[in-house]
Amino acid sequence: MKRITFLLCALFSFTASANNIIVNGTRFIYPGNEKEITVQLNNTADRPALAQAWLDNGNPDATPDTITTPFIITPPISRVDAKSGQTLRIKLGSAAGLAKDKETLWWLNILEIPPVVASQKNEGQNVLQLAIRSRFKFIYRPTGLGNRDTAVEKLQLSASGSKLSINNPTPFYITVSRITRNTDAALDSKTVMIAPQSSLMIPLSAAVNRGETLNVSNINDYGAEVAAKISVK
Numbered sequence: 704m705k706r707i708t709f710l711l712c713a714l715f716s717f718t719a720s721a722n723n724i725i726v727n728g729t730r731f732i733y734p735g736n737e738k739e740i741t742v743q744l745n746n747t748a749d750r751p752a753l754a755q756a757w758l759d760n761g762n763p764d765a766t767p768d769t770i771t772t773p774f775i776i777t778p779p780i781s782r783v784d785a786k787s788g789q790t791l792r793i794k795l796g797s798a799a800g801l802a803k804d805k806e807t808l809w810w811l812n813i814l815e816i817p818p819v820v821a822s823q824k825n826e827g828q829n830v831l832q833l834a835i836r837s838r839f840k841f842i843y844r845p846t847g848l849g850n851r852d853t854a855v856e857k858l859q860l861s862a863s864g865s866k867l868s869i870n871n872p873t874p875f876y877i878t879v880s881r882i883t884r885n886t887d888a889a890l891d892s893k894t895v896m897i898a899p900q901s902s903l904m905i906p907l908s909a910a911v912n913r914g915e916t917l918n919v920s921n922i923n924d925y926g927a928e929v930a931a932k933i934s935v936k
Contacts, residue, residue, distance in 0.1 A: 723748035724783060724815040729926035730840040731793075731811060733774075739794040744813070746783040753816040755780045756791050758809045758841060772809060773797050795843070803845045805874035805899035811841040840876075840896075848874045855879075855921040855931045858897075862911045862935045868904050871897040880928055881920040882907070890917070911935055 727743040734740075746752055756776050757767040767779075775794045783789045793811075801807055814836045844851075854877055859870040867890075871877050876898060882891045890907040897903050911917065913935055920930040 723817070724752060724754055724813065724835075726813055726837065726839065728839065730842065730922070730924070732924050733793065733795065733841065733843045735798070735843070735845040739792050742791040742793065742811070743788060744781075744783055744791065745788045746785060748817075749785050750818060751782055751784045752818065753780065754783050754789065755812075755814040755816070757812050759812060759838075760809060763810070763838065767812075773799075773801065774809070793841075798845075801843060801845070805848070806845070806876050807843045808876055808898070809841040809843070811839040813837045813839070840878075842876055844875075851875050851924060852929075855919060855929065856933070858919060858931075858933055860917065860919075860933050860935045862913060862915075865907045865910045866904055867891075867907050867911060867935075868902055869895075869897055870902040872900060874899045878922040879919060880922055881918075881930075883918045883920075884911075884915070885918065894922075 723746055725745045725747055727745070731740065731742060742756075744754055755767070756779055757770065758772045758774055758776070759765050759770050760772070773796050775796050777792045777794070778789075781789045781791075814834055816834045854873045854875045857871075857873050858877065858879075859872065861868045861870070867882070869879065876896060878894060878896045879891070880894045881889050883889055888908075890909060890911070891905055892908070895903055895905060915935045916932050917935060918930045919933050920928045923929050
């Protein structure tokens with residue numbers, strides 16, 4: 704998940720509002736055999752808020768009016784009352800043009816726009832109004848791709864000194880969160896996502912050798928970290 708803060712109004716002195724919309728997941732999978740999926744929003748604040756939802760193709764700067772996706776979000780803009788919730792329904796309009804042999808990635812955006820409370824409307828008080836945008840992986844998964852749980856075990860590693868090539872021959876997006884030797888400190892410095900049927904070269908903090916076995920952790924569909932032992936070729 705990525706989070707971006709927008710400044711709606713910035714003056715010399717201000718009060719600020721933090722985000723209070725909680726989303727019930729860190730990533731969302733749309734199975735090809737489902738008519739729709741739902742996303743639950745919960746407002747933990749003592750005041751209502753507006754929430755706008757849209758999907759983008761990977762460009763975080765694109766605005767909703769310039770983006771075309773095959774999915775329909777209902778409602779695209781909603782009021783979430785204090786201490787209450789709102790269910791978003793996401794439906795696939797047409798699967799035409801979508802890959803049938805691998806996953807396709809979008810990003811789900813949730814923009815929270817807090818209201819201006821009465822105390823902020825006092826004359827002479829400047830207000831900094833913060834709109835918080837959160838982005839979540841949204842993956843369309845066609846039917847018949849096999850078992851996602853074992854996908855990480857199929858990653859292929861090849862070493863070149865302190866650089867590691869990771870090849871993903873599977874039809875799934877795989878997010879590698881951590882690479883270690885046994886229980887040692889992580890050899891990698893950041894989480895990376897490897898697209899289906901593609902490769903990625905990453906730097907390591909120490910050289911690895913052919914024949915070594917590394918613990919490669921990935922993030923599963925539920926946001927949990929799961930490790931697999933993989934030999935370096």
